[in-house]
Amino acid sequence: MQTPFPCTQCGCCCKQVFRSELTAYLDRGDGSCKYLSSDNTCSIYEDRPDICRVDLQYKVFFSTKMDWEDFVALNIKACNFLQNQI
Numbered sequence: 001m002q003t004p005f006p007c008t009q010c011g012c013c014c015k016q017v018f019r020s021e022l023t024a025y026l027d028r029g030d031g032s033c034k035y036l037s038s039d040n041t042c043s044i045y046e047d048r049p050d051i052c053r054v055d056l057q058y059k060v061f062f063s064t065k066m067d068w069e070d071f072v073a074l075n076i077k078a079c080n081f082l083q084n085q086i
């Protein structure tokens, strides 16, 4: 069992969906996702898109290229970048 992705639920990724062509369609008009609640939770969490599922993205696209720990480290860098934009 792999360790869970250490998401702090800061919401910075969901507040900047405009930055990726894979998530831009979720933009409610101000750069944030239309499904982001005021408490930084996802209002459709159980039914969120595949692009929002870090475990699934790893399994489908990255598991043959790198191990989970390296994938997590790369994603944490992306989180830190996004956190520094707000």
Ligand code: SF4
Pocket (backbone or CB within 6 Å): 006, 007, 008, 009, 010, 011, 012, 013, 014, 078, 079, 082, 083
């Ligand atoms: S930016 Fe990273 S830590 Fe913050 S909510 Fe998104 S995945 Fe979690």
Ligand code: SF4
Pocket (backbone or CB within 6 Å): 013, 014, 017, 026, 033, 034, 035, 036, 037, 041, 042, 043, 044, 045, 048, 049, 052
């Ligand atoms: S669907 Fe949910 S998890 Fe995905 S960007 Fe929107 S609020 Fe975030």
